[in-house]
Amino acid sequence: MRLLFTFIFVFFSITTIIAQSDTVSSSDVSTADKTQIFIEKAFKYSPLPFAGYATETGMIIGVTKYNAFKFKGNTLSDSLIQPSSILAYVYFTQENQYKYYLITDLMNNDNKINSKFEFMFMDYPSYFFGIGNNNDFDSAYLVDFKNILFAPSVSYNIFENIYIGAKYTYNDYLNIASLDENINDSVLQTNSGLQSGVGIIVSREARDNRIRAKKGSYFNMSYDFYDESMGSEFNYNQFTLDYRYYITPIKQITIASQLYTTLSSGNVPMQSMPVVGGAYRMRGIYEARYRDKNMIMAQFELRFPIYWILYGATYVGLGQVAPRVSDFAFNSFHYGYGAGLRLLIDEKTSSVLRFDLSYGPSGSKIFIGFNEAF
Incomplete structure (x- = not known):
C-alpha cells in the first residue's frame, strides 16, 4: 500500500518553530512576528520538495507549490475580498510512473466572478477494491492506467451571494489494465475511453473566508451531462450537492460540518463513480475504498488553537455508497475519525499546512496537504 509522503520542508519548518519557542512570548512579540514572516515567505516563494516510498511504485520524489492571494478590489475593501489559490505538483x-497536477480557484472582480481550472496528466497505479458498499479490503488489486483531465468552469454572481455558472469536463482514461496476472481485466478494459460533458452550477458563498471559514455557510449544486454528442464514449448524468456550515460559539473554537452527496444515472464508468474514502471526504478510509453510482457522506470537525501559529482539529465522518438511492440504509454507514495539526502559513488568507492522523475499520492513515478538508 502507498506509504506516507514525507515533506522535506516540514522538518525545517517545525525545527524553526521549536527553536523559537523559548523566545516567543507576550514580551517578545517581534521575535514571533519575524519567525512567522520567515515561514510565510518560505511557503510563498519556494517550491517544496517531498519524497516517499510505496510498495507498488518504489521510491517517489516530487515537488509542489501552493499560493493563496487576494486580487485588488475595485469597490470592496481587502478584508471583504475572498482569497484565490493555485496548487501545482x-x-x-x-x-x-508520474503525475502532473494543477488546480486554480480564482475570485475576481470584487467577488463577482469565480473561475476554476483543473488539469491532470498521470500514469500511476491505484488499488481497486471493487464496486459496492461491502467489498473486502484484502481483495484489492492494482490497476494501471493513464489519465488526462481538463476541467474549466466559471460562475457569475447574480444576486447577493448567489452564483450561477457552467463547466466542461474532458476526462480520458487510457490503457486500463490489472497488474495482477490472476485478475481478468476484461471488465476494466470496458471502462477505458473518453468522458466529455458539460454541467451547470448553482452556488451560494456566504463564508467569512472560503479557504478556512470560521462562520457562515457554503452551498454548491451541480448537474453534469455526458453524451456522445460531445464526443463522450459514455452516456451518463451526475447530480452533486455540497453543503457546509461553520459556527464559532466560543472565541477561536470553530465547529465545521459538511453534507455531501452525488447521485448518478446511465452508463457510469467505474473510475467516475462517486467514492467514499480519501484525504478530503471520509478520512480514515483508504482512498476510493467504496464506489458505486450513488454516494452520501457527512463529516464534522472541531478546530481550535494550540499555540501561536499552531492549531488542532478533531473530526468524524460517516458515509456509504449504493447502486440505487433506495438502497441507502442507516445500518450501512462506514465511519472514520481522527485528529490533526494545522500550521498557519499565510495569515492574510488563513492558509494552513494540514497534518491528519485518521482511523477507520482497516487501520490508520496519515494525510499531509494544504488547507482544511472542507
Missing part, C-alpha cells in the same frame, strides 16, 4: 516514481 509533480512527482515521479522508481517504476517510471
Whole structure:
C-alpha cells in the first residue's frame, strides 16, 4: 500500500518553530512576528520538495507549490475580498510512473466572478477494491492506467451571494489494465475511453473566508451531462450537492460540518463513480475504498488553537455508497475519525499546512496537504 509522503520542508519548518519557542512570548512579540514572516515567505516563494516510498511504485520524489492571494478590489475593501489559490505538483516514481497536477480557484472582480481550472496528466497505479458498499479490503488489486483531465468552469454572481455558472469536463482514461496476472481485466478494459460533458452550477458563498471559514455557510449544486454528442464514449448524468456550515460559539473554537452527496444515472464508468474514502471526504478510509453510482457522506470537525501559529482539529465522518438511492440504509454507514495539526502559513488568507492522523475499520492513515478538508 502507498506509504506516507514525507515533506522535506516540514522538518525545517517545525525545527524553526521549536527553536523559537523559548523566545516567543507576550514580551517578545517581534521575535514571533519575524519567525512567522520567515515561514510565510518560505511557503510563498519556494517550491517544496517531498519524497516517499510505496510498495507498488518504489521510491517517489516530487515537488509542489501552493499560493493563496487576494486580487485588488475595485469597490470592496481587502478584508471583504475572498482569497484565490493555485496548487501545482509533480512527482515521479522508481517504476517510471508520474503525475502532473494543477488546480486554480480564482475570485475576481470584487467577488463577482469565480473561475476554476483543473488539469491532470498521470500514469500511476491505484488499488481497486471493487464496486459496492461491502467489498473486502484484502481483495484489492492494482490497476494501471493513464489519465488526462481538463476541467474549466466559471460562475457569475447574480444576486447577493448567489452564483450561477457552467463547466466542461474532458476526462480520458487510457490503457486500463490489472497488474495482477490472476485478475481478468476484461471488465476494466470496458471502462477505458473518453468522458466529455458539460454541467451547470448553482452556488451560494456566504463564508467569512472560503479557504478556512470560521462562520457562515457554503452551498454548491451541480448537474453534469455526458453524451456522445460531445464526443463522450459514455452516456451518463451526475447530480452533486455540497453543503457546509461553520459556527464559532466560543472565541477561536470553530465547529465545521459538511453534507455531501452525488447521485448518478446511465452508463457510469467505474473510475467516475462517486467514492467514499480519501484525504478530503471520509478520512480514515483508504482512498476510493467504496464506489458505486450513488454516494452520501457527512463529516464534522472541531478546530481550535494550540499555540501561536499552531492549531488542532478533531473530526468524524460517516458515509456509504449504493447502486440505487433506495438502497441507502442507516445500518450501512462506514465511519472514520481522527485528529490533526494545522500550521498557519499565510495569515492574510488563513492558509494552513494540514497534518491528519485518521482511523477507520482497516487501520490508520496519515494525510499531509494544504488547507482544511472542507
